[in-house]
Amino acid sequence: MRFKVNFPVEIFFGEGEADHIGEIAKKYGKTAFAVIDPFLKGSAVEERVERKLTEAGVEAVPFYEVVPNPTVELIDKGAEMVRNGNYDMVIAIGGGSSIDTGKAIALLATNEGSCWEYTERLGANVVRPKVKGLPLISVPTTAGTGSEATPYAVINNPAIHQKCTIVSPMVFPVASIVDPELMMTMPPALTALTGVDAFSHAFESYINVNAHPFSEMVALESIKRFAGNIVEAVKNGSDIKARREMALACTFGGMAIAHAGTTVPHALGQPLSGLTNAPHGGTIAACLPEVVEWTLPVAAEKFAVVAEILDPSLKTESVNQKASRLPLILENLFKEIGADVTFGGYGLKEDEIEGFADTVYTSFQLDLKGHPKVATREDIIYLIRQCM
Ligand SMILES: NC(=O)c1ccc[n+]([C@@H]2O[C@H](COP(=O)([O-])OP(=O)(O)OC[C@H]3O[C@@H](n4cnc5c(N)ncnc54)[C@H](O)[C@@H]3O)[C@@H](O)[C@H]2O)c1
Ligand SMILES: [Fe+2]
Structure with a gap:
């Protein structure tokens, strides 16, 4: 190594x-x-x-x-x-x-x-x-x-x-x-979408093929802090402990991507903002559960670790059971914090999907290559449709 x-x-x-x-x-x-x-x-x-x-x-x-x-x-x-x-x-x-x-x-x-x-x-x-x-x-x-x-x-x-x-x-x-x-002045919607971005940095760097012991360590610290505090930070923005923990989740997430990079969710999210001016965190929230679902059963071990951090009641289940629960855990959490958004909702049109997929496929190869499952152009089109 x-x-x-x-x-x-x-x-x-x-x-x-x-x-x-x-x-x-x-x-x-x-x-x-x-x-x-x-x-x-x-x-x-x-x-x-x-x-x-x-x-x-x-x-x-x-x-x-x-x-x-x-x-x-x-x-x-x-x-x-x-x-x-x-x-x-x-x-x-x-x-x-x-x-x-x-x-x-x-x-x-x-x-x-x-x-x-x-x-x-x-x-x-x-x-x-x-x-x-x-x-x-x-x-x-x-x-x-x-x-x-x-x-x-x-x-x-x-x-x-x-x-x-x-x-x-x-x-x-x-x-x-x-x-x-x-x-502290961030309104709930901004807290939620930026919080999802912080989580996704940690998550994407954690599952990244370029992950290493240092990036994994900071990523997991970030994910733990997100898991324990995002709901409180959104619902009670004046809770300084929740704000502090989310700030740490964010900085650790940044350190994690600085060392291991992002993957498919950022390959999809960033060009969507270029096309529609959608807020960055929203573009990630709109595709993360779908990307996790599509990736399974690849990376099941790491997905299981994250699923258990988000839902400790899964402790006694098998690795595959835990991993398979992750898409729904994320979907429910995003609903709870008001981050249940879609690409269609951000203005992506049906007839733009092919062109959008080409941009993702050609310009975001670095992110695609970091993902634990190889994405073809057809996979990208499939994923975009899932996120509409
Ligand atoms: N450089 C990197 O490593 C990196 C990583 C991920 C994303 N980004 C980029 O960062 C940008 C998104 O940044 P962001 O999500 O922080 O949002 P933002 O900076 O675009 O801010 C969103 C809105 O929130 C307002 N705002 C900011 N702080 C506030 C506060 N405390 N209280 C009330 N309102 C506040 C801003 O005025 C703005 O209107 C995107 O362009 C994204 O691509 C950069
Ligand atoms: Fe981001």
Whole structure:
């Protein structure tokens, strides 16, 4: 067995940790380009962060132009502002879309061209970053993407209905501040869909053919925390323990995909957002039970482990019995938290299925190859139909 662990991010975890942003940022200079999720504009959190930065002698220039499924246009616009300014670092505060916007801007600050040229696209001429970007400090406000702990930045190109990812160790933040208090304002639907994303990262990396003891360890820790806390976090958003545990589930899920990658659910989900602008976590919730059902009996041992974590009453059943229960366990859980969504509900049309399957099959081979069961183009079409 051979594997490598590379995790070059300082993670500061805990309630109130965002108050230390000044001390952390001042190590990197005096001027920050601050990508701030628009939901924070004018909020007490924004005011507090700004004050802590000022007290530490760091001037932050805010940039609020972030949209869910962040676009090439807005990222390139932010990058141009940084190139024309005099910035020492980028700070990104918000959901995964804000963090990915910050990651791409930080990279483009020192590398020329458009962010789209750096995304992985099969058969296309992908530009690899030549030098490190500006240091990036990420401060997540959702518990889903794990972007605070990954070398990925996912970018949407609405002009061609595609969503692709920059994959490079140079995309890792230098530091991430994970403060569960910042996640308390998430409404139930957002908590549910982002929570499913966190779970799916852990799950997909756990069953991934590239899994190894380190990625499996963090993935299982993530899954345990998701299992014990997602319902409470959705139903009682002011429960700080549930928020804390979901924040850990998210960061551990990010660490897990940083080391072992995602599989078929992300191969289906990411291009669906490119096509329909559906929220990322929703695209995953819409296909995860179906993908598990289709994968069985392959990976039964690992499915059994996950099924028992989600439903400890299965303890005495056989491996195959436990594994076969997983699709329904997920379906019921997603119903309970209001994440029972479908591809059709997100706007995918019957006559778009073939073209959508081609995109999945050609552009997401890396994810498909990580899945424990080989997916043919026909399998992809079958799965998409199941998710409608
Ligand atoms: N880089 C990675 O490793 C990685 C991994 C998975 C997904 N992603 C990408 O991240 C993006 C999704 O990020 P996301 O799921 O965090 O959602 P998001 O960042 O798109 O945010 C969704 C909405 O929630 C709002 N919001 C954020 N935090 C809030 C809070 N605390 N309270 C109230 N509202 C809040 C935002 O303003 C936005 O309107 C997608 O583009 C997805 O592809 C990236
Ligand atoms: Fe994801």
